[in-house]
Amino acid sequence: MSDDVHPRAEHLITAARVEGISPAEREWLDAHLESCARCAERAAALERALASLRSLSIPLDPALVSATQLRVRLRAQGLQEQESRMRGLWVSCALSWFLGALSAPLLWRGFEWVGRRIALPDLAWQTAFLFWWLVPGAAVGAVFAWQRARGSSDNGHAATQSR
Amino acid sequence: MDAAVCWFVNSVTSPMEHEGQAIARGLRRRDPDLLDRLIEHYQYRLFRYLLLLTGNKETAEDLFQETWMRVLECGRQFDSRWKFGTWLFTIARNLVIDVRRRRHAPLADAGDTEALGEVPATGEPSAFDLLARREAGARVAAALARLPATYREVLVLRFQEDLALEEIAAVVDAPLSTVKSRLYRGLDTLRQLLEGGRA
Numbered sequence: 001m002s003d004d005v006h007p008r009a010e011h012l013i014t015a016a017r018v019e020g021i022s023p024a025e026r027e028w029l030d031a032h033l034e035s036c037a038r039c040a041e042r043a044a045a046l047e048r049a050l051a052s053l054r055s056l057s058i059p060l061d062p063a064l065v066s067a068t069q070l071r072v073r074l075r076a077q078g079l080q081e082q083e084s085r086m087r088g089l090w091v092s093c094a095l096s097w098f099l100g101a102l103s104a105p106l107l108w109r110g111f112e113w114v115g116r117r118i119a120l121p122d123l124a125w126q127t128a129f130l131f132w133w134l135v136p137g138a139a140v141g142a143v144f145a146w147q148r149a150r151g152s153s154d155n156g157h158a159a160t161q162s163r
Numbered sequence: 164m165d166a167a168v169c170w171f172v173n174s175v176t177s178p179m180e181h182e183g184q185a186i187a188r189g190l191r192r193r194d195p196d197l198l199d200r201l202i203e204h205y206q207y208r209l210f211r212y213l214l215l216l217t218g219n220k221e222t223a224e225d226l227f228q229e230t231w232m233r234v235l236e237c238g239r240q241f242d243s244r245w246k247f248g249t250w251l252f253t254i255a256r257n258l259v260i261d262v263r264r265r266r267h268a269p270l271a272d273a274g275d276t277e278a279l280g281e282v283p284a285t286g287e288p289s290a291f292d293l294l295a296r297r298e299a300g301a302r303v304a305a306a307l308a309r310l311p312a313t314y315r316e317v318l319v320l321r322f323q324e325d326l327a328l329e330e331i332a333a334v335v336d337a338p339l340s341t342v343k344s345r346l347y348r349g350l351d352t353l354r355q356l357l358e359g360g361r362a
Contacts (some may be wrong), residue, residue: 018321018346019328046350049357052303053322060210061224068228069202072235073195079235080193 005032009039013046086147093140100133107132183243190238202231205251208324212252215307215319216259226262230255249330252320256334306356314349317342 012029015021021029033040108129115125189197209230213223233254241250307315320331332342 014347014350017350018343042354045358046354049303049306049350049354050322052300052357053307053318053353056211056300056303056307056323057207058211058214060207064210064224064227065202065206068231069199071228072198072202072231075232076193076195076198076235 006036006039009033009036010042013039013043017046017050082147089140089143089147096136096140100136104133183245183247186247187241187243190234190241193235193238198231198235201234201247205248208248209251209255211323212319213255213259215315216256216312217262218308222262226255226258229258233258246330248324249326249334252324252326252334253336256316302357303353306353309356310349310352314345314352317345318349318353321346 009029009032012021012025033043111125111129186197210223210227213226214220217223217226230251234251316335317331320326320334326334328339328342332339335342
């Protein structure tokens with residue numbers, strides 16, 4: 001028997017478990033294992049190792065599983081509540097921007113009329129209009145930022161509490 | 164196995180497409196019942212993987228919880244074409260890497276592996292079978308603890324979790340060729356360690 005058949009057999013023994021081998025290689029390997037006790041023992045040793053690896057299990061504390069389920073459930077509830085709050089905010093934002101856009105021409109004329117009546121420079125009543133128009137958007141932005149900050153601090157708090 | 168778990172296994176583990184879609188829908192809705200069943204279903208596999216990766220029971224327990232929190236929070240990113248198990252192990256692995264970075268520590272090369280090696284109570288093995296299996300389990304656990312973590316990880320994913328090579332490559336974020344070479348070397352080293360332990 002040539003010396004290089006054993007390394008080939010060893011490679012095929014491992015390859016069969018890792019990525020599979022062709023039928024021709026399988027046939028060659030089976031024939032070799034029948035005639036070579038050393039390689040057959042290697043194949044058996046690998047098979048035993050894998051069988052032990054597959055049967056390896058762990059004692060898992062059931063309390064860990066139930067604690068995890070509770071923690072995930074509470075967090076899911078928190079996230080759902082947060083989302084429903086945000087949905088309400090988005091709807092009111094959209095409505096406010098829509099009404100703002102509709103009323104802009106009227107407001108512009110209103111600011112212009114008041115500006116003329118009290119003899120304000122154009123830039124002053126135009127700035128006042130812009131400010132009036134931007135304030136709701138800025139307020140909503142501030143509410144969003146506050147909500148987001150509160151949400152992330154809640155997350156951190158929940159994580160600490162559940163440990 | 165109770166009726167709820169049976170329903171879950173039948174409904175979400177039959178055709179892969181159906182399984183992925185059902186899970187993706189539930190994760191989008193953040194359905195706590197689905198998450199409960201997923202935690203039940205994957206508890207041993209995930210914990211075993213985390214324990215083998217970290218080598219520390221407390222860290223594995225913390226990361227077990229964190230993994231499920233991450234599944235809940237990132238659930239909308241789950242694509243129904245993926246296998247849930249592969250996605251879950253990827254999340255778990257990324258958390259292990261985060262912890263390792265925070266602690267400036269490498270992936271564990273040894274640790275609480277005495278927690279491994281217990282034999283699951285399946286069927287009714289004889290006392291002799293139990294003893295032999297327990298001894299074999301302890302020997303494999305000790306050999307695994309001595310394996311480099313990169314080898315141990317792919318061996319666990321391939322031979323305990325039965326993941327395909329491509330799935331392992333996705334989980335460990337490495338090319339297929341690297342996964343294969345780690346498997347070859349890992350198996351070789353494991354066999355040598357076991358043979359050494361036997362002698």
